[in-house]
Amino acid sequence: MEELNHKPRSPYYRALLRRMVTVIIVVSFTPMILITWGLLYQFKTLYHEKVYAHLGEIVQKHRQNIDTFLEERLADVRFLATNFTFEQLADEAFLKQKLLALEAEHGSVFTDLGVIDEKGHQLAYAGPFKLEKANYESAEWFRKAILSQYYISDVFLGLRGSPHFIIAVRSETETMSFLLRATINFEAFNSLVENLRIGETGFAFILNRDGKFQTKPSIQITEEQARGYLKEYLLLKDKSHIAEEPDVSGKPVIHVSSLLKNGEWLMIFQQNASDVFHDFIRARLIALLISIVGGGAIIVTAYVISKRMVKIIAKTDDENRMMNQQVIETGKLASIGELAAGIAHEINNPVAIMVEEAGWIEDLLEEEEFKESKNLEELKRALTQINTQGKRCKGITHKLLSFARKTDSKIHNVEINTLIKEIVSISIQMAKYSNINIETELQEGLPYVEISPAEMQQVLLNLFNNAIYAMEKTGGTIKIGTKLSQLEKDTIVIIVEDNGPGIPESNLPRIFDPFFTTKPVGKGTGLGLSICYGIVQKMGGKIDVQSAVDVGTRFRIWIPFQKEGVQEPEDIKNV
């Protein structure tokens, strides 16, 4: 029975497991990856559009704020220039008073005020610097300002040596023109621009047409970048522009540019892409994490399910193999049985004739003419021998036919322990001659089994006889035990064990084969165990053998029983 050694870890099942896992993973991952990729792509596009629109809007608003700021400051200066006379404005005390008024209204936005004639001489000055008699004739802003109604300069250092810019308004008396000039506090303006802070890295700054900073950016901008922005400057007209490009360190940076101050300045808002898309990146990360966790779960599940399936398949295969083995065994027995029955019939007649003929000779020897024969006794002995051997033939054919037909198989409810005690009492005498002990170890309270007692008797007697035969010369112990099976449901196990010479391993697989015997010719037919096998099979049970040379042999018989309610024929739960 070495075919029963099942190997669920054989290469075949490993390959099967691999194939199943692969198929499950591919089938579940492909759509997951496609859908995730598609959704992320769609989401990214939409999110970018939305973020760009939002940034554009913010920057536009801010640009308007700055423009408004400049216009309002210009309006403040114009108000002074138009509503007060030159004489009033040239009065430094008056000018100081106005500066204080402006400061009161706007805080420290205005640094100073000055009145400058057409030659560039500062006629009056109110402010923290000592610039009373300064001459601006050669200053660029002055030359531009004197030619137009009003002028807002770029940021420059000027005479005071600190960054500032100027709002100048030209006004005229009957005899001359003069400029009312106000200086805007750089810090105040800077902070106005700096107010535009979004996220952690978003900041704004302003460039003029020459690429000079009009505010102080909080992050160093390289010249190259500044030149890049300047190019956009030239392309831009009124609209704002959004672009994404890598910065010096290679990280993607998003910047929004927008023109202000009638196209003289370019406001640029810049933010790291990672900051802008922070939410999106986080969402993507979460999606990725979910995918990884889900993917892991799929892989684990695929593996676990496949493993379970392969286990079931392997078990089914094993059962099939065992079933086939049993079918083969049974088929072998059946065909041998048919053959045996045929042979038995064929042999029966000649043997009958031989025995009768011998009997006839015996009859004839009664006649007077043979009475004197000196060989009479020898003849009679020979005839007796023919008779005996004929009966032996009959015994053999009898065994063959009972193997084939399994006669006398009326089924009763049998108390197996009682049956065993009977058999032990029969065998114990024969065992004593060979110095063999029989020990019993019977579990009490076993349920009844529905079997033919005669057949069971035959099986056990066969095993006993074999054991006794094996230990005939050496003596030993036969143990017979019964118990409920631990592994099989509703099954009783009968164990017949001896400590005899054992069965060589090479003989074990053939031990249940018909006509297999190790007894000397004429001593055994080789049918005993195969009859046992057939009977146990018919009972719905099974028999196996374990043996080791010089240790002993153990036969185990499993006999199923029906649970309570056997007496009720309607109970057909056990199918």
Place this chain on the structure above:
Amino acid sequence: MPVTGEHKERAIRLLLVDDEAGYVNVLANRLSRRGFQVRKTYGGTEAIQVLRKEDFDVGLLDLKMEDMDGIEVLKIFRKMAPEMTIIMLTGHGSERAAQEGVALGAFDYLTKPCDLEELVAKIREAYQFNKQS
């Protein structure tokens, strides 16, 4: 064969039916020696032909024959000669057929090869049974 004179009444008339000629012959010899009047037939058809002309007390009928099935022969015998009691001879293992024969009116059956003394006893028993009924 000389009939021994130990019987006061007439000899029991036996009809032997078996397709094994060797068996029929030796059995006839041995039974004749024991005082029976034996008619040998070697098949079902021959036996039926013989039965048309002669009467018998007991029939010994083999169950397995080449030309006719023993059970069929038995049925015909029962119709043709209901007064004849029939003992069937079977090979071991055909007890079921033999039991069927008993159900069909055979007196009893014996398995081959059988002990001659047993057979003789059975024949006498059958004859007694025949006489009583």
